[in-house]
Amino acid sequence: MRRIGWRAVIPVVAALAIVGTLGWAWFDSLLPESYSVMDMGPPPGHGGMHHHDGVSVAALTGPRDGPADVSVTLVARAERVTLADGRSVMGYTLNHTSPGPQIRARRGQLVEVRLVNESVAGGVTLHWHGYDVPNAEDGVAGVTQDAVAPGHDHVYRFVAADAGTYWYHSHQLSHEQVQRGLFGALIVDAADSDRVALVHTYAGRRTIGGRAGTTAVSAAPGATVRVRVVNTDQGTMRAWVSGAAYRIGAVDGHERADAPPVRDLALVVPAGGRADLEVVVPDGGGAVRVDVGAGAGLLVGPEGAGVEASAEPRASVDLLSYGAPEPLGFDPGAATQRFEYRIGRRPGFLDGRPGLWWTVNGRLYPDVPMFMVGLGDVVRMTIENHSGETHPMHLHGHHAVVLSRDGVAATGSPWWTDSLEVADGETYEIAFVADNPGAWVDHCHNLAHAAEGLMAHLAYEGVTTPYRIGGGNQPE
Numbered sequence: 399m400r401r402i403g404w405r406a407v408i409p410v411v412a413a414l415a416i417v418g419t420l421g422w423a424w425f426d427s428l429l430p431e432s433y434s435v436m437d438m439g440p441p442p443g444h445g446g447m448h449h450h451d452g453v454s455v456a457a458l459t460g461p462r463d464g465p466a467d468v469s470v471t472l473v474a475r476a477e478r479v480t481l482a483d484g485r486s487v488m489g490y491t492l493n494h495t496s497p498g499p500q501i502r503a504r505r506g507q508l509v510e511v512r513l514v515n516e517s518v519a520g521g522v523t524l525h526w527h528g529y530d531v532p533n534a535e536d537g538v539a540g541v542t543q544d545a546v547a548p549g550h551d552h553v554y555r556f557v558a559a560d561a562g563t564y565w566y567h568s569h570q571l572s573h574e575q576v577q578r579g580l581f582g583a584l585i586v587d588a589a590d591s592d593r594v595a596l597v598h599t600y601a602g603r604r605t606i607g608g609r610a611g612t613t614a615v616s617a618a619p620g621a622t623v624r625v626r627v628v629n630t631d632q633g634t635m636r637a638w639v640s641g642a643a644y645r646i647g648a649v650d651g652h653e654r655a656d657a658p659p660v661r662d663l664a665l666v667v668p669a670g671g672r673a674d675l676e677v678v679v680p681d682g683g684g685a686v687r688v689d690v691g692a693g694a695g696l697l698v699g700p701e702g703a704g705v706e707a708s709a710e711p712r713a714s715v716d717l718l719s720y721g722a723p724e725p726l727g728f729d730p731g732a733a734t735q736r737f738e739y740r741i742g743r744r745p746g747f748l749d750g751r752p753g754l755w756w757t758v759n760g761r762l763y764p765d766v767p768m769f770m771v772g773l774g775d776v777v778r779m780t781i782e783n784h785s786g787e788t789h790p791m792h793l794h795g796h797h798a799v800v801l802s803r804d805g806v807a808a809t810g811s812p813w814w815t816d817s818l819e820v821a822d823g824e825t826y827e828i829a830f831v832a833d834n835p836g837a838w839v840d841h842c843h844n845l846a847h848a849a850e851g852l853m854a855h856l857a858y859e860g861v862t863t864p865y866r867i868g869g870g871n872q873p874e
């Protein structure tokens with residue numbers, strides 16, 4: 399028998415070790431056919447305990463009884479749609495249109511939306527982006543409900559408790575369904591003269607409400623017009639104004655106190671974010687132009703009036719110091735929970751697929767943190783991004799206020815946000831009150847990134863979900 403020298407064995411053992419390690423990493427990354435978000439990640443400081451008893455999110459509904467003040471039926475279909483500018487694209491519609499019908503309500507009204515899925519094979523849901531609805535109305539497939547299969551329906555009911563500019567979109571296979579048209583505006587307490595600008599890129603062309611290029615908006619000289627900009631795209635956009643100064647009346651649905659006029663500066667609107675820009679039509683017969691990039695813009699003024707479009711300003715408004723301070727209504731100094739949401743990127747396996755994936759606190763989905771809170775907790779969260787790309791971070795069910803960026807404290811009017819751009823290399827500290835019990839997702843609103851695992855959860859002690867991700871439920 400020939401003897402094999404030990405030197406010859408070393409590379410074999412090393413190769414086996416590498417293959418074995420990779421094989422284990424691959425196997426370990428495989429997701430079960432379906433799973434509960436309550437099983438995800440180690441809750442920091444809770445010794446790995448998981449909670450399967452308690453109040454079901456299914457019980458955390460809006461008012462179930464009584465007539466609604468605003469009642470809408472939205473029928474989802476997969477079909478060819480003709481956009482406002484005449485182009486037609488294959489995609490998804492609500493009541494045969496994309497964007498879907500605008501839902502308008504007055505504060506305090508009960509809103510009821512019946513979602514009917516006629517022909518979207520993958521199933522659909524509706525999520526009220528930025529609107530702090532009760533958990534069961536939040537529309538996240540596999541977390542707060544099951545996706546609505548073709549031939550089925552689902553009723554959402556919630557009180558329009560907050561005024562402002564919001565939007566709705568499917569939260570089932572959202573990276574595909576939102577991009578291809580399943581969304582619309584939700585506007586509470588708007589003036590008749592307000593204009594909603596839903597910015598969306600269809601088949602590679604940026605539009606405002608489905609219209610590429612310039613859209614004329616009729617307004618009298620001297621009139622104040624509030625343009626409610628909504629970024630429904632996957633990436634950051636910038637808005638700017640030609641022909642007059644503008645004021646940033648609201649960000650993410652929250653009014654900015656004493657908003658000073660802005661000139662020669664653009665405003666960054668993160669994916670999912672909103673900004674209400676107030677412009678005044680000049681008295682001299684000219685117009686004002688609001689641009690949102692890629693040639694899409696609104697021309698606001700009397701019929702036939704024009705304005706020379708200025709180039710996109712290089713500098714941006716810094717919301718950290720914009721406007722006058724106001725009381726927050728709670729004390730972030732009295733925090734009862736502190737969380738870290740550190741975003742990175744590394745090679746690994748995600749459900750068996752090799753790739754360069756996003757990490758949260760160094761770990762790959764689904765081994766990401768479960769942020770556990772109790773009702774009434776004052777929460778401070780540090781969001782740190784060292785991943786090489788920008789991420790518009792979106793926490794459901796809560797509005798957070800920005801405390802600082804890169805160690806510099808906020809000094810402007812309170813920067814309440816639900817869609818916060820965290821650029822590569824930046825660190826934000828935010829705070830919020832845990833006042834809306836449930837299981838909430840906290841993810842990147844570049845929805846492709848969310849589908850690649852940039853998704854964590856905020857869950858309340860004593861709340862559990864009967865829904866499972868997998869099978870028919872694919873929230874991202």
Ligand SMILES: [Cu+2]
Nearest residue numbers: 789842844847
């Ligand atoms: Cu991202």
